[in-house]
Amino acid sequence: MEEFYNYLSDSLSKSEIDQLSKFLVEKRIGKGEILLQAGSVCNHSFFVEEGLLRSFSIDKQGKEHVIQFAPENWIISDRSSLLFQEPSEFFIDAVENTTLIMFDEEFVVKASELSAKYRSFNQKALNNHIRHQQRRINRLLSATAEERYLNFIQLYPNITLRVPQWMIASYLGITPESLSRVRKELARKNFIPG
Amino acid sequence: MEEFYNYLSDSLSKSEIDQLSKFLVEKRIGKGEILLQAGSVCNHSFFVEEGLLRSFSIDKQGKEHVIQFAPENWIISDRSSLLFQEPSEFFIDAVENTTLIMFDEEFVVKASELSAKYRSFNQKALNNHIRHQQRRINRLLSATAEERYLNFIQLYPNITLRVPQWMIASYLGITPESLSRVRKELARKNFIPG
């Protein structure tokens, strides 16, 4: 719980968080375990205390496409499914053994009632999410595979080292083979990662 | 103003809206006029009463990439720039002569203070935005040019007829030439639009 308390500490007092703690569930899951199945309604958000989660879709040809990675102190969920109570198009699973905090919309509602600070905090988080997605769309529209990869390792250096390359390829919208080629080409050009 | 009043009517009473009207500015702009310049901080959101706006980026090679279209009753802005007061990466301009309502964050703050309904309305709008973007990312990762085009005309039939094809191509992340070929192929396959 500690990380999550920390995460909230700017917007809620210790006693307020305690009040809300009945809406929180700590959970440990192993690598590969699934938290959300496409087709089912998402009822929780997941805050990562330790470990790494990811959301992804599976297309008609059975190919996975990574939508998001969530390392420590990140929140992951399917907000559309959550808010509109519609079946999710996405899966969420664990890339590593993970300790997480589950919370539902009731937590958000109660916290919002309790604290204006939390409201604006939450607001900011939503806007931040939009910002990330907007930039990603922009890059998918305009950048080459190599540019997208360079951008990725610069933006998420720690994730780069923790997930298999084929997942990064999937996030970038290319095949693992292509990513391997991109990396080879970068090595040839004397690119030093990090 | 009428459309905008209508848009808000579920979450704010007539008198509440009147109270807030001092934060609203109606504006008319001609086709091609620019509302937001990349590099400058975005201080307003734009509600389209009549007409059509669009946001786009320009990459290093000088190529435009359409991020979003906004026809009647849509809101467009750069939320990240707005909220974090950082220079925008995007332009917003008018695809058609447009009548719009400009409002700033003060409006949003005041409206939020006034009405819990507005707060959740706003919250929903943000989540809806995230949903749209998520689906778009998913499609950019997994669908072919043809699939993306079919999805577009199905999702935005009225926009399809109002904007030049090269803008749709830009939105889809392909060249106008490619879109032309996709359309030709669809015609060959006896695809009937609409």
Place this chain on the structure above:
DNA sequence: TTAATTTCTTATCATAGGTCAATGTGGCTA
């Protein structure tokens, strides 16, 4: 430690989509 999986690389070939250049087409406007 070996065996079994999973991941990564490499090579070859195939293809969607990009580039460039030419031509068409319709709507303005002078």
Place this chain on the structure above:
DNA sequence: TAGCCACATTGACCTATGATAAGAAATTAA
């Protein structure tokens, strides 16, 4: 009415990335 301009189409060619297959390397399990 002609001429212009933005937009759309077409064709020839090119390139980045996908598909497939095989082997190497790394991880995990036994």
